[in-house]
Amino acid sequence: MGLREFIKEYFLSFWDYETPKVMVVKNRTLGVIYRGVQFLVITYFIWYVFISQKAYQESxxxxxxxxxxxxxxxxVHGDDILDTVEYAQPSEGGDVISTILRREVTYDQRHGTCAEYFKVANANCTTDSDCIKGEVDFDGHGRRTGKCIQYYNHTFKTCEIQTWCPIEEYAVVREPALVEAINFTVFIRNSIHFPRFKVLRGNIKDASNKRDMHRYLSRCRYDEDKEPYCPNFRLGYIADQARENFSELCRTGGVIGVFINWNCNLDLDPSYCKPTYSFRRLDLRKDQASSGYYYRFAKYYSKDGVETRTLIKAYGIRLDVIVHGHAGKFSPIPTIISTVTAMTSVGICTIICDWIMLTFIDKNEIYSERKFDEIIKEPPVPLPTELSYISSFGSNHSDLSDGVPL
Structure with missing residues (x-):
């Protein structure tokens, strides 16, 4: 068959019409497979689509x-009493709040000149010519004066810089961890609004009056089973739920995500719409360069008429509150669409059984011949003419010319 004939045949067959043919196959095995696949498909759609995914709902x-x-x-930290202002940043916040668990403090820093930290690149020197005046190393602490001086009480020398002196790495004082922070509480108030369904919900238990509400909030602690509407979370509880060691968090700090999930079935009363909480460490512990959480801040004051500061490097826990919400309610349109989809998908049973019948079952050639028929339109048989009809009639009957039978 040449290319032209193939294209012609393909083009002509494109306009053929195919229609299903009903054929009853008396085969018990094939019948069991057919009904079994039907049952599995229907069960899947009823359980997964309608019950699990609630495809009958508008969401x-x-x-x-x-x-x-x-x-x-x-x-209590040594002789100091620490309150919210001392260890919480910010003391009142939105979806992010952090608490200080450990501090590294550099006291009484003043503007002046001092030796650069010896681990900074090209900071070590032997003569003044090794230090370029005015040069600024962005990994260092300040601008170089061009002098090579002794590194504080050590025998080696580094380049002199203009900065806040003494530098942090030399004069830092590492304070012990604030272990009492394990019992600190975080109050998280969350409200959520589903505008399509005009439903507003909150994560705090309703009370008859403000006095009862205040009494409840001052005493309750969140518990998934006993107190699901209490918004107070212990830091120790959050660390445990995130599978983190609190002592390790005190040493390095860390970022923990507080996930509030609202999954509401509004076919029921809105009071059944309540939040669930999950906790997970967000910073990458495998990457030592970026893991943990810390930040620096300073407290400025005047000492002997000179501006002075205390530099604080704070390690702590940062909590990122992340809210997810989903609500669904019955609607006829998605119900009709899902039902039609389910009914259409039942057709896969016929496809599977036809494949088995035409491939594996004995006498599959007979089934194939019976299942597929090709009908070609033939030209109509010409009707006999009146003359031929009379001739045929006269050859077998009496002559009717005089009306008298022979």
């Missing part, structure tokens, strides 16, 4: 949410 996945956080607790 909303982008609610409006508000978060307010507050750290509570008091700790």
């Amino acid at each position: 909303e996945n982008r609610p409006e949410s508000s978060v307010y956080t507050l750290m509570k607790g008091t700790a």
Whole structure:
């Protein structure tokens, strides 16, 4: 068959019409497979599509949410009494709040000149010519003066710089961890609004009056089973749920995500719409360069008429509150669409059984011949003319010319 004939045949067959043919196959094995596959498909759609995924509902996945956080607790650190202002940043916040667990403090820094830290690149020197005046190393602490001086009380020398002196690496004082922070509490207030369904919910238990509400919030601690509507979370509980060691967090700090999940079936009463919480470490512990959490801040004051500061490097836990919401309610349109899809998918049973019948079952050639028929339109048989009809009639009957039979 040449290319032209193949293209012609393909083009002509494109316009053929195919219609299903009903054929009853008396085969018990094939019948059991057919009904079994039907049962599995129907069961899958009823359980997964309608029960698990609730495909009969209209849904909303982008609610409006508000978060307010507050750290509570008091700790004794040496001779100092630390309150929220001392260890919480910010003391009142939105969806991010952090607490200080350990501090590294550099006291009484003043503007002046001093030796650069010896681990900074090209900071070590022997003569003034090794230090370029005015040069700034962005990994260092300040601008070089061009002098090579003794590194504090050591025998080697480094380049002199203009900066806050003494530098942090030399004069830092490492304080012990604030172990009492394990009992600090974080107040997390969250409200969520599903505008499509006009439903507004909060994560705090309702109370008859403000006095009862205040009494409840001052005493309760969150528990998934006993107190699901209490917004107070212990830092120790959060660390445990995130599978983190609190002592290790005190040493390196860390970022923990507090996930609030609202999965609401609004076919039920809105009171059944309540949050669930999960906790997970967010910073990459495998990457030592970026793991942990710390930040620096300074307290400025005047000492002997000179501006002075105390530099604090704070290690702690940062909590990122992340809210997810999904709500669904019955609607006829998705119900009809899902039902039609389920009914259409039952057709896969016929496809599977036809393949088995035409491939594996004995006498599959007979089944194939019976299943596929090709009908070609033939030209109509010409009707006999009146003359031929009379001739045929006269050859077998009496002559009717005079009306008298012979």
